[in-house]
Amino acid sequence: MTDTPITPEKPRAQSRLAIAWDSDVGYSFRHSPVAMVSLCLTLILVLSAVFAPLIAPHDPFNPATLNLLNGFTAPGEANAFTGESFLLGTDDQGRDVFSTILYGLRISLFVGFAAVAFAMVLGISLGLLAGYVGGWTETVIMRVADVQLTFPAILVAMLIFGVAKGITPIEYRDQVAIWVLIIAIGLSDWVQFARVVRGATLVEKSKEYVQAARLIGRSPFAIMARHILPNVLSPVLVIATISLALAIIAEATLSFLGVGAPPTQPSLGTLIRIGQGFLFSGEWWILFFPACTLLVLALAVNLLGDWLRDALNPRLR
Amino acid sequence: MLNYIIRRVLQSVLVLLVVGLVAFAMFRFVGDPIDNMLGQERTMEDVERLRAQLGLDQSVFVQYYRFLEGAVQGNFGISYRQGRQVSEIIAERIPATLELAAVSGLFALVLGIGLGVFTAIRRDGFASNAIMTLSLIGVSLPTFLIGILLIYLFSVELGWLPSFGRGEVVQLGSWSTGFLTQSGLLALILPSITLGLYQMTLIMRLVRSEMLEVLRQDYIRFARARGLKQRAINFRHALKNTLVPVITVTGLQLGSIIAFAIITETVFQWPGVGLLFINAIQFVDIPVMAAYLMLISVMFVGINLAVDLLYVAIDPRLRTEGKSQ
Numbered sequence: 001m002t003d004t005p006i007t008p009e010k011p012r013a014q015s016r017l018a019i020a021w022d023s024d025v026g027y028s029f030r031h032s033p034v035a036m037v038s039l040c041l042t043l044i045l046v047l048s049a050v051f052a053p054l055i056a057p058h059d060p061f062n063p064a065t066l067n068l069l070n071g072f073t074a075p076g077e078a079n080a081f082t083g084e085s086f087l088l089g090t091d092d093q094g095r096d097v098f099s100t101i102l103y104g105l106r107i108s109l110f111v112g113f114a115a116v117a118f119a120m121v122l123g124i125s126l127g128l129l130a131g132y133v134g135g136w137t138e139t140v141i142m143r144v145a146d147v148q149l150t151f152p153a154i155l156v157a158m159l160i161f162g163v164a165k166g167i168t169p170i171e172y173r174d175q176v177a178i179w180v181l182i183i184a185i186g187l188s189d190w191v192q193f194a195r196v197v198r199g200a201t202l203v204e205k206s207k208e209y210v211q212a213a214r215l216i217g218r219s220p221f222a223i224m225a226r227h228i229l230p231n232v233l234s235p236v237l238v239i240a241t242i243s244l245a246l247a248i249i250a251e252a253t254l255s256f257l258g259v260g261a262p263p264t265q266p267s268l269g270t271l272i273r274i275g276q277g278f279l280f281s282g283e284w285w286i287l288f289f290p291a292c293t294l295l296v297l298a299l300a301v302n303l304l305g306d307w308l309r310d311a312l313n314p315r316l317r
Numbered sequence: 318m319l320n321y322i323i324r325r326v327l328q329s330v331l332v333l334l335v336v337g338l339v340a341f342a343m344f345r346f347v348g349d350p351i352d353n354m355l356g357q358e359r360t361m362e363d364v365e366r367l368r369a370q371l372g373l374d375q376s377v378f379v380q381y382y383r384f385l386e387g388a389v390q391g392n393f394g395i396s397y398r399q400g401r402q403v404s405e406i407i408a409e410r411i412p413a414t415l416e417l418a419a420v421s422g423l424f425a426l427v428l429g430i431g432l433g434v435f436t437a438i439r440r441d442g443f444a445s446n447a448i449m450t451l452s453l454i455g456v457s458l459p460t461f462l463i464g465i466l467l468i469y470l471f472s473v474e475l476g477w478l479p480s481f482g483r484g485e486v487v488q489l490g491s492w493s494t495g496f497l498t499q500s501g502l503l504a505l506i507l508p509s510i511t512l513g514l515y516q517m518t519l520i521m522r523l524v525r526s527e528m529l530e531v532l533r534q535d536y537i538r539f540a541r542a543r544g545l546k547q548r549a550i551n552f553r554h555a556l557k558n559t560l561v562p563v564i565t566v567t568g569l570q571l572g573s574i575i576a577f578a579i580i581t582e583t584v585f586q587w588p589g590v591g592l593l594f595i596n597a598i599q600f601v602d603i604p605v606m607a608a609y610l611m612l613i614s615v616m617f618v619g620i621n622l623a624v625d626l627l628y629v630a631i632d633p634r635l636r637t638e639g640k641s642q
Contacts, residue, residue, distance in 0.1 A: 152576045162598035249459045302457040
């Protein structure tokens, strides 16, 4: 019996899941129907975005498969000219609304995740630096954060987007729009991360393990990255979830206002912007379905973030 | 105290100078202003004349100084897109935004406090639970979706309210107001609800939690023991003590109302500075963007400063804290 492997790969992975399931957070999850429903919805939306090319019945961005005659087909009805029918109808150019939503969801989620990741990396590094190094560095970083916090994030993102648009030559604007959007939203959102990480770093810095690491001569970079960072990450997780909801809404808002994803790569916000034009002429489905998708997405991620904040907050336990 | 005020004012001026630098950098280095203002058909003389006229032939420091000098006097140059003085365009647009912001601020404050008190008193009632749940949904929804929803409901389906524009406006000197005509007032309803909804929920939740805190205090129990009417206890004793944080938050939210007006104005095609700003971004009209940035920073920094100073004036504890630091 002694030579049987103690921890085979597969059971270990399962037991990790089991540990998570039995933990405090898992307990709170099992007792919160809201959290379960919103996690399910989020997963469904994320998966359908990831597998959009497989699920979507049409490729909305391939002009060869588009037929202008299919334009304005109502959901579930057969088109008067071609006889084709579409689950959620078509828009003015004959694009299948269901497919455009799937691809739009892809872009919305990609921008959301990428922007939060960018904000996280930036915020965590600057927060660690400010908290650990202190002095002049800290003053400059936190002053900039304070000033930026005076302005609403969406306004900062708009300005960055506007400036970036001015810098890029006209012929590249549409191509880089998505990346500019990610950078703009990310830059508008790093302050929260930096503040929390700095606060936690200040606490961790004075603990003995950091002093020990310093005594054995580890470099400041190693201490920050290998010793302090793992210990300040749990509040970051909560902020990241809430930031994700905010980033998705910010992206949708910017695209809706026409200063985000271009019509060639429409996100949910762009689709709603397009659909709003048909609100008065009776083609409600072009607006309705993208709006509903965005609504469910924003609500699910938001509720998930709220739940996570309560579950991880030791004061409320 | 005086020390604190001076330090705070100096900080605000510094912030404005930095924002001014950003605005100037935008104006100077984003694209070539000459390219933006002159079309394809131009002669070298045109370019030289405009360069001298805009002062672009001087050193960067001189230009920054002149930019600040102009900004202080409200002079931000000429819009690339409309070819008119930016200050003139903004002066035309600002009454629309301020009226919208004022009405939605009032809406948020009145309804927010009212509903906050209601949900705190009837803590576990069905109506207050419904209001709290609805408010959670309201906070998670993007502003523009709420706007579209309202347009769909009240303009498309019911046809009660206009879906865009300000209606008829009356010109009072240089101020154009929508308050004096029926269509102007009707046009204000949907945008103000859209803009004020988020702030309303925020104020409501704040008032509710503060009220719940206060209602637990001994002096409320004592007031009840004295046999005072419930109404008098709720409004005269409890509500009064929740108002300090409400005033602070409302003050700070004033800035965001003006910033979020950008979204509402776009949804409702409201001819204010927010719509102007969005159009400026779309057409890379840098002078308008720079002017809007400066305008809104002055408002934000001013509001922040005022709230900070008021807070110190209201709460004596903060004064001693400032000294001990």
